[in-house]
Amino acid sequence: MKKAIGSLLLFIILAAGAWAQQGAEALVLECAGYLGAFFKNRFDVRVAVVSLENRSELGDLAMQKLYQMLLSRLETEKSIRLVDLLVDFSDGTGKFNLSRAHDLDFLLDLRLIQNKSKAGLGLTVFSRLQDRVVAVKYFEQAISKGEMDLLQAKHFAFAAMGFSKLLEFESKEDLMDIQSIAGDDGQTQYYFYYPDEIIVYTAREASLEKHSQFKLKWARPYHPVLHPEGRLLLLRSARELMLTAGGNFSPYAQVLTLRDGQWQEAGRVDFVPLRFVTLNQNPYLVGARFEEGRNFFKDRIYFLPFRTPADSEGLQYRRICPAMAIDIASANGLLQAIHVIDRDYAYRLFSADFEETTPLPEKKGASLAALNGEWLAMSDHSRTADQLFFYDIRDGGLRPVYSGKIAGEVLFIAAGTWQDARGFWAGVRQQADGMVRLLVQFWGKRDE
Amino acid sequence: MNRTQRPLILLALLLACLPPPAMRSAIKPYYGGEIVIRLNEPSSFHLNTANYSNLIFYSLIHESFFCLKKDGEIGSNVFQEYRYDAAAKTLFLTLKDNLSFSNGKPLTARNIQVSLKVFMASNLFAASRLSQAVKSVRIHEDRVAIELLADHPDIVSLLTAPELVVLAENEQSFSGLFYPQEWEKGRHMILRANPYYAGGRPYLDRVRVTFSESPAPDLFLSAPGQFKDSFLEFASGIYQNVYLCFLQPDIGQNTKIALYSLLKRFNEATGWRFRDLNSLTSDDESPIAIRIKQLSPQKTAAILKTSEIKLYALSSLSSMEKDLSAYLMDTKLKIETQFIDNSEFASFLDSAAIKYALIDKIFQTKAPAEEKISRIVKESSFNRFNAQYLRMISELDEARFSNSQALLIEQIARISEAVVNDGFIFPLFQKSYSLYVRKSWPALEIDYFGRPLLQKVSKNHD
Missing domain, CATH: 3.40.50.10610 (ABC-type transport auxiliary lipoprotein component)
Structure with a gap:
């Protein structure tokens, strides 16, 4: 009754x-x-x-x-x-x-x-x-x-779900990653990473304006790829702006530093850095290696004590699993967790001490990115009607908070900011009538 | 719930549990796996595109300068740019950056230059057309400059021949999608994905080329119109012609016709594996039908019984070796067969007085008839090629540019007539091929030459 x-x-x-x-x-x-x-x-x-x-x-x-x-x-x-x-x-x-x-x-x-x-x-x-x-x-x-x-x-009930598409524009093909950092003038610079160049933009009202660009020169061994994938990392070390750029076409990543307005070589490392973290009060580059010429990472996470010029001396690793996508969640420079999509497209989570947990059993995906230790974005596992899922990871678990439909395929996701909003960049491939275009979207929280 | 409702509800639940079709295909393609292809066993890794099977095999390990899509569109995995400068009468080919062969050794403009020269020196019709047009081939850093004798804006089309491939100095390195890793003679060959392939590494890890019935292949060639249940059929447009050639002028007409009749009966005795061919190219496009009256078995035997014949055959016809030898043995005639690698045939001609040869040529249906007839005359007349044929081919070229179809047909007919009268080549058989692909490999496409494009083929993993 x-x-x-x-x-x-x-x-x-x-x-x-x-x-x-x-x-x-x-x-x-x-x-x-x-x-x-x-x-x-x-x-x-x-x-x-x-x-x-x-x-x-x-x-x-x-x-x-x-x-x-x-x-x-x-x-x-x-x-x-x-x-x-x-x-x-x-x-x-x-x-x-x-x-x-x-x-x-x-x-x-x-x-x-x-x-x-x-x-x-x-x-x-x-x-x-x-x-x-x-x-x-x-x-x-x-x-x-x-x-x-x-x-x-x-509707306060939707406050946590406040991810919405704040920006969308078309980019040239083969865009692999987007990262941003405050320039010397305090203005945020957006770095768009392509296999052969990096284009730097600044925000102008609701759009981006090209600031500068520079070519990336790769050397043999070089593996031509059907699907270029790469990760860019921006960091400041001893007040110098530095970047690392690696991908599935090269066994090494370039390390460059900005001096006198020019990007100059500052070494190379034998893996693709994903994050810059502090371990035992020492700075480390943390990353993974792609299988050469293919679209997935090998089964190891590498740790390299950071110094300049950079080389691979002192490189250590911990084993995880081969992965279609990896991101390292860190907060205040400290490693918190490793989020992984494995080769069976299954989502897997490793803690900072590499213990595996399964907060979302049966969850499948293709790309992912973590925004500090707070939010995780993951794309779906489908080709024609993709989706973005957003999770709250602040308490160490994964609480689904929002999902948004995507017209096209999400090729990559990168955590970042757009003007004052924090969120995720997504590279979306759309195909119609034999024409292909790459859209860049920024999904952010307007109310933060 | 009644009995009728229950199955419906169960069905609805089952359907609800199934993911929608779009969910079943992952965005990120899966790298890995193996495809099994059944082909004729090659004699070496040295390029030899004499038959359809070889055309496919060598396309897997050697990369063409330019590829032709099924619709005839030209593309290249090797060059980042190609540009014809009409003022300089020069074609500039710019290599992609950082290319390597399968063993990691650099693939440079020098390799392109050498490969081009090797091709132009070959006895192929496409090669002779190109070498007639080219004045010099120079290199500068990553650029190759092909200077022409006369303005030829369409020069790139002459570089699309499947025999024009990027060759390495070392025979153990390859420019193609795959490279040979293991070869168990008579059984199979394992090809591994080339991690440095210029167009981007293929999804597959391996290709198993099998030369026998097992394991069951995923891809194979066969006559059209079969295997509808489990295989997709690709009409390749490729057909193979088999000819009997007489390479010495002192062979009597009776002997020629007797040997011709014998081989025709061989086809009949082995179940009509080939169609009869009564023209130089194809019966449905030739202006002239070549009707050679066959002799009766008794008359054939009477003519050949005193002869000692050594019949040389190209290795691209090796699939008929066993049956042909057995058939000739049954006739009790003194006819010996010897199969020679296609690449060694030219040097054999120089060193031995070969009288009788069984050769084959493959053609693409879409190729113009004048190109086919020129190829036959240029590539199959061997030591019988003379100034008369050279003049005829030049006249055919002129007729081609006259835009008069009647003139063109007339010239083709004149050449065919001359060849028949000279009696150095008798058309024997023809065979058409389809390419069959197991339905679990849906992404496969073929190119203009009917070759499977394996680069973007991957097995459904999820």
Whole structure:
């Protein structure tokens, strides 16, 4: 009987929630339905909202929710390839990353107004190819006071899940890793690592601006690869900015130091450094070796006392397992755990003293990265419809907090920052009609 | 729950437990594993593309300068850039950085230069066309400059011959996807993935080339239209022609026709493994049909009974060696067969007075008829090649550029007629091939020459 009452209460609560959302949801459904019908007979049209204004009684939070609801509806439309360009919404106006607007086929302008007791949504569709407005539509729904309050409420329950895509742009192919560090002027520099060069960017508003670039010269033995994979590590040692760059095409990693504005050789090491950590109060490079020419790491984690010029003297190792992806979680420079996707695509976790635990049995993945000792991002195991999973690892375990669908294949994940937000870079490969492009996405926590 | 509902619910549960198709394929391809290929046993690692089986085998261990995709698109794994400078009448080939052969030794512009010269010195039609066009081959650092005698913007197309491969100075190093690791004669050969392959290491670790029926192969050649249940069939467009050649002018016409009749009956006696061939290239594209009247068995025996014939055959025909020897023995005629490696045949011609030879040529259906006829005349006339044929081939080239199909056909007919009248080559048989691949290897594709492209082939691991 108690169970029955409990179920009944739960039903009533859920039903009330659904009723309360009815006006806003109906508005979104009408708008999405119209757009779905409008693009029905087209194929793969690239669409984005580029203007969003709120002149209704609703607040910014409510407006963001309406926007997200609309996007989630439009993402299900087969004919539409939706691009989310919203960077921020405040003071009744949305800010968008318009650097990619030239890639779009249709631009959407949304304006919410108040018409007496009803909320009205004005939609303008602009065809970039025809260079004119092709549709204007107005929808109207009553949104009750209760529903307004619910939409306005900040959902603290989702605070931990706050990973969202903050940035997306196209990169040239073969991008393997992205790392960032504060430059001498205090501005964050973003290092994009390709097999033959590194391009350095700085942030300019909601986009990246090229700062500098330099070529990487490799020597034999060199293993041409079908899928280049590599890891970049930036560090400061004795006030000098240094980097290590290694990959699956070379048995050694280059160590370079920035002197007089030029990147100069500072040795080489026989593995690919992944992290710079402190062990027994001494600095160490920690990393792994790729199987030459292939896309996986050998079964060892290497520890090398760091010095310059760098060489491999004193190299030690601990055994783990051959791995498709490895990252070292560290906090305050101390090694905390080693996260691994093994060759059967299974997720495995090794503690700092190399004890293996299985916090997520049966979990499979392809790429991963750890953000300090706090968050872990892992891609899925699928080819056509990939996903990113985010986990809270602060208490030593893995608590799933959020997942986001990815249109394409995640090639790599790297922990990093974008402006003030911490999160993960993801290199995503998209393929359609024989054309391939590489998208770079940054998934971060806006509320931190 | 009633009895009808239960199986439906169980089925629904089972389906729900199965991962969706997309989930079953990993993003990161799996490196490892072995594929088993059944081919004819090669005689050495020295390049020899005389038959389809060899064409495949040598493509695994030697890398071509340029590759031709199935649709004819040209690409290269060796050169990062190739550019024709019309003003300088020069083709510039720039090597990719840091290339190595399978043993780690550097692959340099010098290797490209030497390989090109080796090819141009060979007795192949494609090689002679190229050598006629080339003035010099120079190298500078990682760049090879091929200077031409005359402007030839389409020069790269002459470098797509499957025989033009990157050769190492050392015979134990290879430029191809794989390199030989183990060879148990008569049984199998193990090829290992080349860790320095210019196009990027293949997913597979090994290829087992088997020369016998076991183990059951994943990939093999056979006549079209078979094995539909477990194998995918690739129409390769490749066919193999077998010819009987008479290399000395003093052979009587009766002897020629008697030997021809004998070999035709051999095909009949061994179950028609080949189709009859009544033209120099292919019966469905030749303007001239060559009808040679066969002699009866009695008349054949009467003509040949006093002759002592030594029939030389190319090793690319070794698959018929056993049956042919047995058949000739049954006839009680004094006919001896000797199989010679294709690469050694030219030197054999110089040292021995060879009268009778059984040779084969493979052709791609898509190749133009004029190219095929030129190849036959250039590569199969041996010591009978003379100024008349050279002139005819030049005229054929001219006809090709005249854009007149009628003129072209007429010239092909003239050459065929001259060859038949001279009587140094009799077409015997033809065989078409399909490539069969086990359905568990779905990613496999073939190139223009019907060769399997194994670089991106991997077995489903998850």
